[in-house]
Amino acid sequence: MTISWKQLNNLTTFFGDSFYIIDLAQFTRNYQNFLNAFQIIYPKSQIAYSYKTNYTPRLCQLAEEMKGYAEVVSGMEYELALRIGVAPERIIFNGPYKQKADFEQALLNNSIVNIDSAYEVQYICELSSQYPQKMIRVGIRCNFVIGTESPSRFGFDINNATFQTSINVLRNLPNCKIIGIHCHFLPPERSAEGYRKIAQQMINLALTKFAKDALEFIDLGGGFFSAMPTELQQQFSHSIPTFSEYGYAIASEFKRAFPDNKGPELILEPGISLTADTTKFVTKIIDIKTQGEHQIALAAASRYDIKPTLSDRNLPITVFPAPDSASQQGVFDIVGSTCMENDFLHHNYSGKLGVNDYIVFDNVGAYTNVLRPPFINFASPVLSIDAQENIEIIRRRETLNDIFSTYTF
Ligand SMILES: Cc1ncc(COP(=O)(O)O)c(C=O)c1O
Structure with missing residues (x-):
């Protein structure tokens, strides 16, 4: 499957701002x-x-x-x-x-x-x-x-x-x-x-x-x-x-x-x-801001989606710039959607990045979707897209009920 910004953007309208693609x-x-x-x-x-x-x-x-x-x-x-x-x-x-x-x-x-x-x-x-x-x-x-x-x-x-x-x-x-x-x-x-x-x-x-x-x-x-x-x-x-x-x-x-x-x-x-190497993770850049010396890019996902083992290694990433992106050149820390200070998806990404760009992380098929905790945000769906671009929903996005059905209210 060849990936483009347009295609990823279409997928987000159905599946939300972040999802796994499994091959x-x-x-x-x-x-x-x-x-x-x-x-x-x-x-x-x-x-x-x-x-x-x-x-x-x-x-x-x-x-x-x-x-x-x-x-x-x-x-x-x-x-x-x-x-x-x-x-x-x-x-x-x-x-x-x-x-x-x-x-x-x-x-x-x-x-x-x-x-x-x-x-x-x-x-x-x-x-x-x-x-x-x-x-x-x-x-x-x-x-x-x-x-x-x-x-x-x-x-x-x-x-x-x-x-x-x-x-x-x-x-x-x-x-x-x-x-x-x-x-x-x-x-x-x-x-x-x-x-x-x-x-x-x-x-x-x-x-x-x-x-x-x-x-x-x-x-x-x-x-x-x-x-x-x-x-x-x-x-x-x-x-x-x-x-x-x-x-x-x-x-x-x-x-x-x-x-x-x-x-x-x-x-x-x-x-x-x-x-x-079977799985990629797609997420959207929601916001970019400067904090002191650092440029911070907020992603619609967290480190728990791609590295729940809490490894500090940077996974390979590809950026798909939005057509209307006012992207800036810089060195960015790509940070996550949880409220944890240490929620980094990627340290020191050097290149162009803008709001509404998509980032695709590679090599996220091991100890990821099964290890991710039910924490703050719903877990992302898992999709498979074959050579003819048919989409199979391997796992749907989580709902409130998925997380809370075991609790007493
Ligand atoms: C007994 C046993 N077998 C197999 C595995 C799979 O190892 P890996 O996912 O690193 O290939 C593990 C992982 O900890 C294990 O404990």
């Missing part, structure tokens, strides 16, 4: 390219789409159509996966806090549950005696130090006694089987070489500590970079690996360890890498 075809391409980068080397590779990164149902449906697993981290996300139509045995249930009823439902449904802590071993013991006929199949999230970073808080520290005790308890249950191991780390600089080391550690665990269990899968989690425009890449002090580089580093280790293709399934849980 569904880009998600599909990312998914296939990512998977392909691993499968050409280790065919038993599979994607478990990380719901939390962006659980817009249309994206979850696409992941389901491409036959991936759904990776969920709460009862809420588990319910969503079922509603999307994911078969329970294709749902991977991770996360530190699993409510007992959700945990039970997932295990009894034959979903893959990766346990994070010893309290879940206790749940399994109780389930095991309650359902003696049921074979309980579980994965274990493993934690080890992979670089110079501070240790992760998730999973079982493989050097702590609780790890071995928990494995022993599970193995001694008559109806329980350890079917996989899981981890999720961000290696230094999210480098391909960092992921290679993680893969080596996990393979080593599978072949030593878990040799007796004949594991069905090794799940390496997510955290991989997405492709990004040069302007964004330049804000990192290191290079950004491509999907091929990640695939080569990780899948080669699996191929070497399991050359006959009878090894465990290699599961990856990408989120950012599949979604970040």
Whole structure:
């Protein structure tokens, strides 16, 4: 889709002064390219789409159509996966806090549950005696130090006694089987070489500590970079690996360890890498003023719409000047519509900007519309516009009722 001011202005008459535009075809391409980068080397590779990164149902449906697993981290996300139509045995249930009823439902449904802590071993013991006929199949999230970073808080520290005790308890249950191991780390600089080391550690665990269990899968989690425009890449002090580089580093280790293709399934849980570059955010400039040394451009949106993680990084932007814009050249702080002093959408934008211009922010597909709090203004709609310029409303603009229906008046 080629964007013009006129087209954006038409869209605002229907959808309001700010909205997301999601490119569904880009998600599909990312998914296939990512998977392909691993499968050409280790065919038993599979994607478990990380719901939390962006659980817009249309994206979850696409992941389901491409036959991936759904990776969920709460009862809420588990319910969503079922509603999307994911078969329970294709749902991977991770996360530190699993409510007992959700945990039970997932295990009894034959979903893959990766346990994070010893309290879940206790749940399994109780389930095991309650359902003696049921074979309980579980994965274990493993934690080890992979670089110079501070240790992760998730999973079982493989050097702590609780790890071995928990494995022993599970193995001694008559109806329980350890079917996989899981981890999720961000290696230094999210480098391909960092992921290679993680893969080596996990393979080593599978072949030593878990040799007796004949594991069905090794799940390496997510955290991989997405492709990004040069302007964004330049804000990192290191290079950004491509999907091929990640695939080569990780899948080669699996191929070497399991050359006959009878090894465990290699599961990856990408989120950012599949979604970040699928979505743009459009907003209108409402006002421009000078405060002391600073030129302030007020946008009809807030930082929570594009960076609810509160990152200070400037996202790539394109300005679409209004035909009648009295735009000025300058260095602008583009600020948001909330009443927070720190509500900056972009620092030090250098160029021309005027009232009624539209700004399009790129790379806002990960941890945005799902993480944005219901704060002060209604959440913006999410649209998809295909090559023929057909518009699909993926999410409508929020209403008062959407926000307040859970409160007592
Ligand atoms: C267990 C697990 N898997 C997958 C992901 C997805 O990571 P990302 O969105 O960085 O690719 C996360 C994110 O925190 C995670 O905790």
